[in-house]
Amino acid sequence: MxxxxxxxxxxxxxxxxxxxxxxxxxxxxxxxxxxxxxxxxxxxxxxxxxxxxxxxxxxxxxxxxxxxxxxxxxxxxxxxxxxxxxxxxxxxxxxxxxxxxxxxxxxxxxxxxxxxxxxxxxxxxxxxxxxxxxxxxxxxxxxxxxxxxxxxxxxxxxxxxxxxxxxxxxxxxxxxxxxxxxxxxxxxxxxxxxxxxxxxxxxxxxxxxxxxxxxxxxxxxxxxxxxxxxxxxxxxxxxxxxxxxxxxxxxxLGKAYLGIGPSAHSYNHTQRQWNVANNGKYLKGVQKGTDFYELEDLTIEDRFNDYILTRLRTKWGINLDDLANISLVNLPKTKKILNDKIALGDIEIKGEIYSLTNQGKYVADAISADLFI
Missing domain, CATH: 3.20.20.70 (Aldolase class I)
Structure with missing residues (x-):
């Protein structure tokens, strides 16, 4: 989907x-x-x-x-x-x-x-x-x-x-x-x-x-x-x-999406693409069929960090099995940081899911930054 x-x-x-x-x-x-x-x-x-x-x-x-x-x-x-x-x-x-x-x-x-x-x-x-x-x-x-x-x-x-x-x-x-x-x-x-x-x-x-x-x-x-x-x-x-x-x-939740129109972003799991944020350039580019967007191939680090940034904000939280499917290299460090945040009262764990406490929601961006590769 x-x-x-x-x-x-x-x-x-x-x-x-x-x-x-x-x-x-x-x-x-x-x-x-x-x-x-x-x-x-x-x-x-x-x-x-x-x-x-x-x-x-x-x-x-x-x-x-x-x-x-x-x-x-x-x-x-x-x-x-x-x-x-x-x-x-x-x-x-x-x-x-x-x-x-x-x-x-x-x-x-x-x-x-x-x-x-x-x-x-x-x-x-x-x-x-x-x-x-x-x-x-x-x-x-x-x-x-x-x-x-x-x-x-x-x-x-x-x-x-x-x-x-x-x-x-x-x-x-x-x-x-x-x-x-x-x-x-x-x-x-x-x-x-x-x-x-x-x-x-x-x-x-x-x-x-x-x-x-x-x-x-x-x-x-x-x-x-x-x-x-x-x-x-x-x-x-x-x-x-x-x-x-x-x-x-x-x-x-990391599903694929297509963005249409000036400045719209797209994502297909392996690449991120974004259209030019200029109506005139967008018009000319689309008419030519090129030069109206930029794209980047996502590295393992990009995918790991994207997962942290998006999922941590939600009730679905972070699952270490999901992160393991992206990269095993950083998991020991990630788990230690998460446990440190649990001790501070910013993160809670239920089953396999790490999620923000109400206290942690106040500093969600800082917690994500600590977890990034």
């Missing part, structure tokens, strides 16, 4: 925190759609022999596409690949793009999972982040999606925002819970250089909350969400029963 990711590199406005690849030049959308269709033709053999279990429209903001453009992309994928009968098809969308008519169109295209970019229900926070939608649109997007039959939906929220107190954050989480959403992705704000927030920070015009405040906000999620039936199956992701994201889980 494998997945396909479609990167739609367009947004109406640039959020102050975002450094993903996108353009606000919406007039070029038709040309990019044609290039995406062409790239699908060019890369039909990448997942040879695989059945497509998940399709994911990400961005950028896929919901800026017209319904007929979305349909053309889906039909092209269906024509070129073997699609599983119960394929999960996820569509990222911003609240301001969602009308009942738009939702009905998405439903008719057999899209069966929505990822709604709420980020916050607080009007002032949305303005501060320069989101395109307001609080009322966020609420309507959730209510309308439910009304139009989208039961399998997720929302995004951001914590660790300047001036966001723990009480403020609790209100955001409680608001989300009131809608009985079956999946939540919650991310701590990180400041990237090529963003408005990055520029403000360099000028001393942005002050992040203390580590203690951000950790308290994260801890509230860990403590509160299980009371409402959510399982934290990955550091930033919480799901009710049978609502885990199949597509994102495939990344963490």
């Amino acid at each position: 494998a997945g396909i990711y479609i990167h739609i590199p367009f947004c109406k406005v640039k959020c102050h925190y975002c450094d993903f690849h996108f353009s606000v030049q919406l007039a070029t959308i038709p040309k990019l759609v044609e290039a995406i269709l062409l790239e699908i033709d060019l890369r039909t053999d990448y997942l040879q022999g695989e059945t497509i279990e998940t399709i994911y429209f990400g961005g950028g903001t896929p919901s800026v596409l017209a319904s007929n453009q979305i349909e053309r992309i889906l039909r092209k994928i269906e024509d070129r690949f073997a699609i599983a009968e119960n394929c999960e098809i996820t569509f990222e969308c911003n609240p301001d793009d969602l009308t009942k008519e738009k939702l009905a169109d998405l439903k008719s295209l057999k899209i069966n999972r929505l990822s709604i970019g709420i980020q916050s229900f607080d009007e002032e926070v949305l303005k501060y982040m320069n989101r395109a939608h307001n609080s009322q649109q966020a609420i309507e997007a959730i209510e309308w999606s439910r009304e139009m039959g989208f039961e399998n939906s997720t929302v995004d929220l951001i914590y660790g925002i300047p001036n966001l107190s723990l009480d403020d954050w609790k209100k955001q989480v409680d608001k989300m819970l009131s809608f009985q959403i079956n999946h939540l992705s919650a991310y701590c704000l990180t400041i990237e250089n090529n963003t408005v927030f990055g520029a403000w920070q360099k000028k001393g015009e942005l002050t992040l909350p203390s580590d203690e405040t951000s950790l308290a906000q994260f801890q509230y999620l860990i403590d509160e969400l299980p009371n409402f039936g959510y399982e934290q199956y990955e550091i930033s992701n919480f799901a009710k029963e049978n609502s885990i994201s199949k597509h994102n889980s495939a990344y963490w």
